[in-house]
Amino acid sequence: MSDNDTLQRFLFEHTPIRGEVVHLDATWKAIQEKHEYPPLVRNMLGEMMAAAVLLAATLKLNGRLVIQLQGSGPITLMIVECSNAQELRGLAHWQSLPDEGDLMTLAGNGKLMITLDPQDDNERYQSIVELKGERLSDALMNYLQQSEQLDTYLWLAANDQRASGLLLQKLPGDKVTHDGDSWNRIITLTSTVTNDELLEIPELELLHRLYNEEEVRVFEPSPVCFRCSCSKERVINMLRSLGLDEVKSIIADEGEVAVACEFCNQKYAFDSVDVEELFVSSTPSGSSSTRH
Numbered sequence: 001m002s003d004n005d006t007l008q009r010f011l012f013e014h015t016p017i018r019g020e021v022v023h024l025d026a027t028w029k030a031i032q033e034k035h036e037y038p039p040l041v042r043n044m045l046g047e048m049m050a051a052a053v054l055l056a057a058t059l060k061l062n063g064r065l066v067i068q069l070q071g072s073g074p075i076t077l078m079i080v081e082c083s084n085a086q087e088l089r090g091l092a093h094w095q096s097l098p099d100e101g102d103l104m105t106l107a108g109n110g111k112l113m114i115t116l117d118p119q120d121d122n123e124r125y126q127s128i129v130e131l132k133g134e135r136l137s138d139a140l141m142n143y144l145q146q147s148e149q150l151d152t153y154l155w156l157a158a159n160d161q162r163a164s165g166l167l168l169q170k171l172p173g174d175k176v177t178h179d180g181d182s183w184n185r186i187i188t189l190t191s192t193v194t195n196d197e198l199l200e201i202p203e204l205e206l207l208h209r210l211y212n213e214e215e216v217r218v219f220e221p222s223p224v225c226f227r228c229s230c231s232k233e234r235v236i237n238m239l240r241s242l243g244l245d246e247v248k249s250i251i252a253d254e255g256e257v258a259v260a261c262e263f264c265n266q267k268y269a270f271d272s273v274d275v276e277e278l279f280v281s282s283t284p285s286g287s288s289s290t291r292h
């Protein structure tokens with residue numbers, strides 16, 4: 001199993017069906033190095049990471065896609081963000097876990113929120129659906145059905161080594177050709193895929209195995225990586241918005257003001273000298289370049 005961290009798009013010739021397959025290796029290991037997750041939480045987080053790449057690619061968003069699960073069960077929070085450059089970060093919070101359990105057991109009567117956060121300060125779009133289904137893929141398909149109204153199928157799998165996903169989507173419009181039953185046939189073929197196959201077989205080989213009777217066109221694969229969008233600049237802006245008095249009182253109590261990024265564990269610390277400088281030099285450096 002070689003590391004690749006790629007998204008592979010494909011389509012079925014003469015049909016309105018397109019697909020994507022993603023494998024996360026180093027990206028997924030980078031996330032697991034930041035926090036240690038129990039296997040049940042880890043696998044669901046890995047599935048959400050794979051899903052975020054697949055959905056961000058179908059939405060062709062110029063900005064960030066954020067998938068957030070708010071649970072009332074053992075898993076209380078899970079967030080994954082994917083940028084249009086296919087840079088990912090994510091984290092999960094949980095309490096005491098059962099030995100096993102489906103989505104509803106793990107997350108309870110939770111909510112799934114999907115936010116499209118464009119880079120150019122255009123309208124931010126958020127939609128919320130109730131968590132439903134046995135697996136995260138069911139809940140996401142339910143979301144897609146309600147909000148996108150596109151026929152979309154998702155298969156997701158993760159273990160400690162890799163997170164993988166496969167998405168099929170039927171494009172809107174009656175672009176039906178001589179092959180009107182292609183959608184059902186291709187869904188049936190894809191439904192034979194096992195978690196192990198999804199995790200272990202390289203993308204092109206997987207497509208060949210599943211669709212050897214179909215006419216599949218594959219595009220250039222594109223890379224995916226771990227990258228956190230936190231920055232010193234963002235933290236500075238946050239401190240400035242708190243105001244000098246507030247920041248000084250934190251320093252009086254703690255000796256410094258420190259902010260740690262929960263996604264990547266990066267710590268940003270400022271002592272009293274740093275803080276004086278921050279506020280002296282706070283001529284409105286109002287460039288919006290802090291937004292990544």
Ligand SMILES: [Zn+2]
Pocket residue numbers: 228229230261262263264265266
């Ligand atoms: Zn960070």
